[in-house]
Amino acid sequence: MTEDHTPAPTPDPLAVSARTVVVDIEGTTSAAGFILGDLYDYARPRLASWIDDHADDPAIAEARQQVVHDASLATDASTEEVVAVLHEWMERDVKATPLKTIQGQIWAEGFAKSEISSHFFDDVIPKLRDWHAHGVGLAVFSSGSIASQVPWFRHSPDGDLTGLITDFFDTVSAGPKKEPASYDAIASSLGVPAGELVFFTDNPGEVAAALEAGWQVVAFSRAGEPFFEADFGEAAVVSSFAEVEVVAP
Numbered sequence: 181m182t183e184d185h186t187p188a189p190t191p192d193p194l195a196v197s198a199r200t201v202v203v204d205i206e207g208t209t210s211a212a213g214f215i216l217g218d219l220y221d222y223a224r225p226r227l228a229s230w231i232d233d234h235a236d237d238p239a240i241a242e243a244r245q246q247v248v249h250d251a252s253l254a255t256d257a258s259t260e261e262v263v264a265v266l267h268e269w270m271e272r273d274v275k276a277t278p279l280k281t282i283q284g285q286i287w288a289e290g291f292a293k294s295e296i297s298s299h300f301f302d303d304v305i306p307k308l309r310d311w312h313a314h315g316v317g318l319a320v321f322s323s324g325s326i327a328s329q330v331p332w333f334r335h336s337p338d339g340d341l342t343g344l345i346t347d348f349f350d351t352v353s354a355g356p357k358k359e360p361a362s363y364d365a366i367a368s369s370l371g372v373p374a375g376e377l378v379f380f381t382d383n384p385g386e387v388a389a390a391l392e393a394g395w396q397v398v399a400f401s402r403a404g405e406p407f408f409e410a411d412f413g414e415a416a417v418v419s420s421f422a423e424v425e426v427v428a429p
């Protein structure tokens with residue numbers, strides 16, 4: 181019998197018509213393992229001195245108070261007690277805003293000193309460049325604070341990507357990622373109707389919130405990532421940016 185050498189047909193890409201693509205970072209553009217490894221290892225030993233040395237920074241003072249409140253610590257809790265809570269949240273990858281505020285400042289300094297850099301899956305940057313070149317807007321909505329998002333995109337392995345991104349949103353500027361109201365806030369800030377926005381995310385709770393706000397959603401189920409093969413409900417599911425084609429309406 182002769183072997184059939186006909187190549188398997190390439191599946192059609194998922195076609196999306198959207199004015200702006202808003203991307204999540206961890207699990208979507210970038211590996212959770214890199215963030216929970218390199219970045220968390222960088223932040224962990226620096227938390228206590230950062231909190232003490234920046235006690236006069238209103239953002240750090242508020243974050244400290246928020247940790248004390250959220251973890252039901254005594255109001256005069258020591259820095260050591262606060263840091264123990266932060267370590268425990270980091271262990272479970274809890275996306276708590278005060279943790280993200282403190283980590284974000286530490287990482288911003290680490291990026292500025294070239295002591296850390298960012299990670300993007302191979303399929304991501306070519307697509308971001310292509311969509312940008314074809315007039316599709318690009319924005320970010322991540323639990324990571326804006327203070328860390330910007331240098332994350334600036335120090336990519338393929339150079340500075342910040343010129344591709346018009347807007348950065350975090351849980352302080354937009355609100356919690358599993359609340360539809362946060363997506364309303366982003367749509368209003370971008371001045372784009374919900375139906376002309378698409379959110380790329382790996383998190384089923386975020387998928388549900390963005391859909392409820394009337395956005396289009398592409399769910400990312402990447403092998404090795406925390407939400408691989410999760411239940412993404414009604415959303416279209418892909419495993420790579422290469423499987424998606426976005427055109428501006």
Ligand SMILES: CSCCC(=O)C(=O)COP(=O)(O)O
Pocket residue numbers: 204205206207215219275280321322323324325328329332357
């Ligand atoms: C900007 S790099 C650090 C990202 C981060 O701390 C994080 O929690 C990312 O979570 P996401 O909402 O992007 O899944």
Ligand SMILES: [Mg+2]
Pocket residue numbers: 204205206207208381382383
């Ligand atoms: Mg994510």
